[in-house]
Amino acid sequence: MGSYYKKIDKSVLESGKITIPDDEINLLLDVSKMNVGESIDLILQFNNRKYKGKIAYKNRNSKKNKGKPYYQLTYELGLTKELKKEFIQTFLAIETEKISCNESEKYHITSDNINREVVKFQAKHENLITVSPFLKIGTEYDRLFQKIIEMNLLDLDKNDKEKDIISYSSTWIPISDLNKHKEVKNVVYYLVDTINKEVYIGSAHNLGKRVKPNREEIPGWNIFKYEVINPKYTGLLVKIEYHSIRAFASFLDNVGGESSLGISEYKLNNKVWSKCK
Template structure:
């Protein structure tokens, strides 16, 4: 592999492992802290709430928010950690797909990281530079492992099933709604595992929109819809399990809200904000 020629600042070439994906941050090794002279700037910064922790991170020509903190309690020398926002974490999962999937496998199994790296042997690397004058970290994917099924893996990273597994591993116990972007109808088979959802269907040719709820998204949308048979796009939100008893109530509320804004078969006293027509026929008064 050819060495990069555009390195501008002192470099840490980090082997990509599960530490990169957990908790939206990574611990910085002591030698890199010294190389970047982080103690001079961040020695007394212990919280992301401290304005002194704020940095920027450049990855693929996009700037992301970041923070550097120092943890001293119970340590012979402070531990420095670089934090980044959720959007960058998602981009890293997309870029290092194979390492991310392997990290999920590690956390779901009883095997240690070293064991699974022997079982599934490959390595990916992230180059990290730091421009102290601008408080700017530069991320660059130095080496990535090509996934066996690249398009499938890319879509899986965004899927609600993977997001829920990620939450489970990270012990995110609070009620979280996993929201999905618009997808073509052809993407429906890839949504296996999407349970307890509220979904939206769009027919872009006939200007129709439909709201529904389902225990199992794929099973529900595989059926024919008389109200909107030619839908071509869909999106959905996965509700937390505690909302399951209230799923239908939430669906009815959303339908009624849209009925106040779109033409429909039941209500005339609406303020139309779009040429789309609400295709639902069961609309509360």
């Protein structure tokens, strides 16, 4: 086992699907017994957070490469977003290419002619791969663009994504990491107290201004997640929040007195129901 180094490109930052050469795949995983069509589940760790992924052995669909299987590393989109914030220089070059291609301009900087940034994938032990920057080009504007990416303001792929109400859904995050997400805008959030088995749902134009430790409605909450609403639909933010509350109330016992299936030991702590009906 060892490390695999990959130049940052669209496969790393957008699709989360990376083709790994046959002569380098064993740096990450023993694939000697893998057959075409099989895959192995992995955990990828970046900045002390873990993301689901897998390595698959796949057949190519193109006529040119028919019969030449390949190894593909894939990971969840939450990691692609974090990598965009890490490799600002390449991400902005890729976005510039998109804009310039649409406008038929030829003078733009591209991801092919800048000094490429590089990410390192390192096998730690069975089915765990750490992800870290190997070559990173910093600028004085990095912090600004990290915030812009966090708020999804540079999501320029407008084809199908314009139709999606939810533009980003986070994983479950410990309360200790709340400060890392306090500037996120236009979200429906979910607070959970895993000790007392309680859930609370809310919405916020700024996550950090609404979500705080020891909140009155659920003082013992210790993990949270959030969904970022597509800017096109921010006018529906509160309605989306109420829809989520109604959905949870139909399954969980709740303090609002709504009938539910009671399928979990968790209880919904939202009290205001008149606005939700």
